[in-house]
Amino acid sequence: MSVAREPCELSAVDALARLRAGRLTATALMESCLARIAAREPEVHAWAHFDPQAASAQARALDTAGGDGLAHGLPFGVKDVIDTAGQPTAYGSPIYAGHQPAADAACVAMLRRAGALILGKTVTTEFATHRPGPTANPHDAAFTPGGSSSGSAAAVAACMVPLAAGTQTGGSIIRPAAYCGVVGFKPSFGTVARQGVKQVAESLDTIGGFGRNVADAALAIAALAGRPGLAAIEPATPARLLLCRSFDAAQAQPESVAALEEAAQRLGGAGITVLERELPDACRDLGAVHPRIEYYEVARALQHEYRCHGHLLSDTLRGRIEQGLATREATYLADLRNAIRCRHEVAGWIEPGDVVLTFATQGEAPRGLVSTGSAVFNRVWTLLGLPCLALPCARGPNGLPVGIQLVGAFGADARLAAHAAWVERTLAG
C-alpha cells in the first residue's frame, strides 16, 4: 500500500478500496484534489474548465446516494475534445469558446454510470492535433507535457486527479504519459465508444486513459468502456517479451535507448524469454502511411470548421487539411488496404502471451511549450489498432521522466494490462 500524505496522492485503486470500506468519502477525496489544483494549477495550466463548487456538489451528492460503480467516487479529468453536458467543451479551438454540448459523450455517460465524478475538462491541443495549449510539464514548467492530451497527463502527474481520459490519433496518449511520468493506456481501436468526441481521423482516433500506475490506467478504461474485466488487474508474467526497436530506432535519444535496454535486461533477468523482433516487413511503410490517412480524414472531419471558420484555425492545421484535400482517392484507398493487410499480418506476429517492448518517445520531454514532441514511436502502433501502454521507468538528462511502451495483441487489453502490471512490479523491485 502507498504511504500517501493526502487523499489526492492515493492511487485510484487504493482510493476506491478506502471509499468502499467507508474509510474515505468522495467529498474528502474531491476536496483534496481541488486543494492540489489550487496549489499547482497556476504553474501547470492543466484545465480548460473546472468549477470547484459544482465538483464538490457532485461529490456530496454521490456520498449521499451511495453506489458500487466501477469507479465510485473517483474524480476524473476529461480531455476537452470530449463532450460534457454540464460543462463547456471547446475542443482546444477559439471557434468553440464557451460551447455547451447538449449531451454527454458516450464515454462520459459511462463514467457517470460507473460512479466517477467529472471534475473538469483538461487542456487539449487544437482539435487534438498540433497547436499546443498552455499546459506545462508538472516536473518542470520549462518543458512540454506532450500532447495532444496535455492536460490529462499533467493533471494526473500533479495528483490533481487520480484518473483522466484522453484520445490518441498518433501518439497523443503515450507521449504525454511518458513525458509526465504517468501510465497512459491507449486500448485496442474501438474499445471506448466515440459518440460525442470531436473526431478528426476516424480510422485512428482512440479514447484511452491515464493513471499513476498500470492498474489505475486499466481501471480508467474499465469505467470509460463499461468493461469490468479491466477493473481489477493482477500482474501476470508474459510468456515472451518481444523487444522491438522499430524501423525508426535511429530517432531514439540515448535516454530512451538506455531505458529500453535496461528494461529488457531486467525483465530477462526475471526469467522470461526476451526475443529481438522487428515488425513484419509489410509494416515498413506505415510510418509514411499514417499521416497520409490522417490528413485525408482530418480534411473531411473538420471540413465545417475549414469552410466556416478557416481564419480561426492554426496555419499548421489548415495546411494539413489542404494536404488531405489534395491527396488522391487512389492513394488513400491503397494506404487503407496496406494498413488492413498489416493488421492481419501483425495478428500472427504477436502470439498469445507475448508482450512487445518498444520506445514510448524519442526521449524525455523537449524544452519549451511551442511543440508537444514527436509521435514517431507511436503512430505505427496506432494505425495497427493495437493496445499500447506507456510505463515510466527512468529519468533523462534534464531529470525528467522517461518511459517505455508495451504493446499487446488486438483485443487482448486485459492481458496487456496484466503483463504491464508484472513489468511495472518487476522494474520497481
Next chain:
Amino acid sequence: MSVAREPCELSAVDALARLRAGRLTATALMESCLARIAAREPEVHAWAHFDPQAASAQARALDTAGGDGLAHGLPFGVKDVIDTAGQPTAYGSPIYAGHQPAADAACVAMLRRAGALILGKTVTTEFATHRPGPTANPHDAAFTPGGSSSGSAAAVAACMVPLAAGTQTGGSIIRPAAYCGVVGFKPSFGTVARQGVKQVAESLDTIGGFGRNVADAALAIAALAGRPGLAAIEPATPARLLLCRSFDAAQAQPESVAALEEAAQRLGGAGITVLERELPDACRDLGAVHPRIEYYEVARALQHEYRCHGHLLSDTLRGRIEQGLATREATYLADLRNAIRCRHEVAGWIEPGDVVLTFATQGEAPRGLVSTGSAVFNRVWTLLGLPCLALPCARGPNGLPVGIQLVGAFGADARLAAHAAWVERTLAG
C-alpha cells in the same frame, strides 16, 4: 436521356449536366422540388424539418456565386440523425425536439463543399433504430417505406429531391430503398466520415446515399465523401456474378425469390458467368453476431439518453440497451474477433471483377406503419463492411417495388457502382 416533365423528376446526373450547361438553374430545380414537396408531403411525411424560404435563398445564392462542385446545385435530403448547422436535428427522438447543433456534420460540410443544397432533414426512426416516424411509402401510403432512413428513401422516390443521405447499421439504407423503389448505396464501412452523426453502433454505422438510378446514388456518395471517382460512373461488365441466396434464404418471400432468379437468368443471358455461391462457412453465425454487437454498442453510445431521459426512449430501445448492458465482455470480444476473421475470409471469397447478387429484402414493403420491416438480408453484409447497393427491378403482389441487392469487395465501391450500372442497364434493356 429521361423525358422528364418537371425538373424535380430529372435524375441527378441529368440535372447536373443541365446546370453545368446553363440550361437549368439551381433556383428552378429547387422550386420544382419544393412544389413536389407541397403536393406530396401531406401524404408521405418524408420531412422532419424543411424551410422553403431558406432552401430557395440557398439556391439563389448558389446561382449568383456559381461554382463547379461535384454536386453543384443539387438539392439533398439529409437524414435527421446527421447534424446540420442551420437546421434543427432531433435524431428521431423527443429528447432532442428543436435541438440545434453547433456545426454541420463532416458529411454535410462535404456536401456544401460540393455545391449541394441542403433542402431539409428527412424523417428517421428513433436514433436510427426501431420506433418508426410518420413516413409512408410514396407508392401506397398504407405501407411502410422501410427504415431507418425512411424519409430519405421516400423523398427520393417521390421526386421531392434527386438525392438524399442516410445511414445503415443493419439494413437502414438497402431496405427502404428496395421498399420505395429507388437505388440505395451503402458504401464500404468507413467511406463517409461520421463526425457529427449520432452514432449508435460504431462497428456498424455507415453513411450512404439514395438516388433514382445507380449513377445518381454513386454521385451522392462522391459528394458526401469527397471521392470524385464515384462522381461519373460508367457501366462496366462484371467478370462473374456470384448468386448468393445466403443462410437465411428460407425467409425470402416469393416475389423476392422471383426477382432474384429472373435477374440472375437475364444477366447470365447477357453473357457473364453466373455461379451459385454461399458465403464462407465461417460466416454462418454472423446473423446472430450482428445484433449482439449492435446492442452492446448501442448501450454505450446512447448511455447519456438512457441515464438522463430514459422515460422518453421507446420500450424497444430501452430493452435493447439493457440487453447490451447485460452482454458479457467476453461474448462481445469473441463476436468482434469472429467478425474480423470473416471480413478477412470474405476478402478472398469475392475476386476482383466479381459482383454478388443477393436478396435486398424479404419481399415488398409490409402493410402498416408500425414496423419498418426486417434487416435479415442486410445485417451480415453490414457487419462484413462490404459495399451494398439496392436496385429496384420488379413488383410484388401489392404492386409495390421489389429490389435485388448487389455486393462488392471492400473498398471497391467505384467498381461495384460500375457493375451495378451495367446490371441496371441490362435488366432495363
